[in-house]
Amino acid sequence: MGATKVKRMPREVRERQMMDAAVQTFGQRGYQAASMDEIAELAGVSKPLVYLYLNSKEELFTACIRREAQALLAAVAAGVDARLPAEEQLWAGLLAFFTHTAEHPDGWAVLSRQAPTQGEPFASEAGRMRGEIVAYVGTLIGAAAEATHRETHRDPELAERDVAGLSQALVGAAESVATWANETPGMTAWESAATLMNFSWAGLGNLMKSERWSPRAGSDPR
Amino acid sequence: MGATKVKRMPREVRERQMMDAAVQTFGQRGYQAASMDEIAELAGVSKPLVYLYLNSKEELFTACIRREAQALLAAVAAGVDARLPAEEQLWAGLLAFFTHTAEHPDGWAVLSRQAPTQGEPFASEAGRMRGEIVAYVGTLIGAAAEATHRETHRDPELAERDVAGLSQALVGAAESVATWANETPGMTAWESAATLMNFSWAGLGNLMKSERWSPRAGSDPR
């Protein structure tokens, strides 16, 4: 009786609507503060249907984390050409990263703010994705180190933990800038990527040439 | 059977016990997931006493944020000698920062993970502290830029937004490394600080000499 409410949609479509509503709600309110009522209403369906398709709040949140992580990883991967030199891969990856986070702020909020703070099933789920990115960045750093080695015949002697630490720093810096950019009107993905590149590349480059920074005397490493 | 339950303590002492318990619980569970029951039990008191002294969950959380922020800022300030050159100030500050966050992981979790994600009364409370640190880092960068200018007679031309972005990146990197260090056994504050210094100083130094990184052709700033 009327076409206002289109019902009987295929499962796939309904499911995407629900997940979209969930990501938006979780991203803006947080996991705990988001209520299933709100999500169902925003999705335009009844609560039992949400449960029929997504089973529970926990599974729904996990599904959101997974979907958004996949999307972010895919976006970065799509932006990068593995045949280019490491430096340009990093640039391309950062650009893709900031572009995606700017276009999906709620998804980024779910991944960066909500998931890691909600305790165990979720933190590790989000950690898995972050780990993939950190590892990928680590690969780039390693590759660059090796290239430098070949060119300069100086061994950067980057231990595994060094690489891990640097990757963490770079990813952390990117996260921080991404969040800040989402709150700063007029800030483009290009600017964000340039900021980060400027900030990090020379430091990384030096490291690879074994030119480490070290504290002056007096401050002993304890 | 012992002195496990010492009762009738002066208000000041009890209040500190409660705040300690609260920081631990909030840091590990998150604001919403932490229950006042749990905090009271951990503090070894009854719930009404928590309310008598701290008034409400919201006020309790705010008090935790403030106390931990104060402590962190104080620790960093105590570690830094403003008469030293910027480079060494940064090193000392990072060392103090990583030392404090390593010694107070729950407090650090409250400040870095929980407070910023819990919406309005809290996010801005924590943002205030982060803002102070970012501003302080910005000062260091500015000072270093000026010094470089004097030495090299080259103007770094760092716009305000550049400084802001770099500070965000540096602080984000530090946060990321601090959190990662807290999860990585055997990682010392000294190592964390060195990692970050290595990562960032050369990049910053280059910037100040106007040696910016720029993408090769093809990737237009859109």
Next chain:
Amino acid sequence: MGATKVKRMPREVRERQMMDAAVQTFGQRGYQAASMDEIAELAGVSKPLVYLYLNSKEELFTACIRREAQALLAAVAAGVDARLPAEEQLWAGLLAFFTHTAEHPDGWAVLSRQAPTQGEPFASEAGRMRGEIVAYVGTLIGAAAEATHRETHRDPELAERDVAGLSQALVGAAESVATWANETPGMTAWESAATLMNFSWAGLGNLMKSERWSPRAGSDPR
């Protein structure tokens, strides 16, 4: 064992059941002493359902006041024929009033005892209804005064405040008698109405003929 717990009823029905239970509980226990648990149990539903339909204790109480006030006013209005002389209107109104209060003692308790003593959202809600009744009684007194004026050519000179005071007295007397009747077995509405009519009508009649009562000497109006 039986049909004691019939479930899945339409909202309208459940809502009436809840209001009935609420009126009974509020009337007997008072607003503060009545617990939502008790009301829900008496209504045969769970507490969340009460909140789902009626929103809060405050709204529930307000709804009770309104419903019972409406019912009482409607009962009195239905019992009165506005074309009759004032005297007979008063009689009919009193009879309807006492009949209704006798049949709905809990509703009457809510209106007369509980609502006016529970402070501001409620007192004025109940006051509104009492005001309507007082005003209606005032109209009757005014009409009777005018009729008397026409017949006897003596001006009753009833000032507004006189009318208000008399109405208050009459309504107060009726309230008192209604409450007393509800506590007195065998007391019929007819008897109550007759008592009040006897008590008041002659006094009012005298007033209208300007035959005021006045204290003998000695007691000066200060």
Next chain:
Amino acid sequence: MGATKVKRMPREVRERQMMDAAVQTFGQRGYQAASMDEIAELAGVSKPLVYLYLNSKEELFTACIRREAQALLAAVAAGVDARLPAEEQLWAGLLAFFTHTAEHPDGWAVLSRQAPTQGEPFASEAGRMRGEIVAYVGTLIGAAAEATHRETHRDPELAERDVAGLSQALVGAAESVATWANETPGMTAWESAATLMNFSWAGLGNLMKSERWSPRAGSDPR
């Protein structure tokens, strides 16, 4: 160590302070909404002291009811000269009643609004006092009836229940007017008493001369 807080007062004085504070708080807030904290603070003592002297909230409220009832009864009794004719006794009693309730609005609120609505230990406590007043009024009516009988040789034939009903009506009217007067600025006790006297005396007088009001035909007593 100054004289700001005079301590160690005799029990009698402290107790009166507490009761004064209690009457004020109960009268304004209601029994349930009044908290022992509030009462203790208003009385200027610590909570345990209130318990030491008055034992419990329930006993405290009961004590308030009793004290205020006693005071009201005493005031009315003091205003009446039992050797005067019933009519003048009524006038004097009403005047004393309205004077006292106007001077002690909180006490009157406790007696008239709070006590009767708070369920069982209290309602009957307040009912006892009300009963005394109703009975006293009944005595006056009875005395007046007898006097009338003697003068007019007509038997008013007032059954006990008639007297009771009339007393209830008169007392209810007085209560209503007292409460209304307390809310109406500029309304004096003298005016209140006159209003009530005008309203009731003629009606009572008629009754005593067996001139009852009776409904016209049609409205049968069922």
Next chain:
DNA sequence: CATGAATGAGCTTTCATTCAT
């Protein structure tokens, strides 16, 4: 495929009341 009706469990908060000094 889809939902209106319903609830168990838990949370924050308050309050009368009591110890120990």
Next chain:
DNA sequence: AATGAATGAAAGCTCATTCAT
């Protein structure tokens, strides 16, 4: 005579979750 410290018990309210249709 007087109090700061402390609590058991309960109340209002919310939410994820499930029937029955």
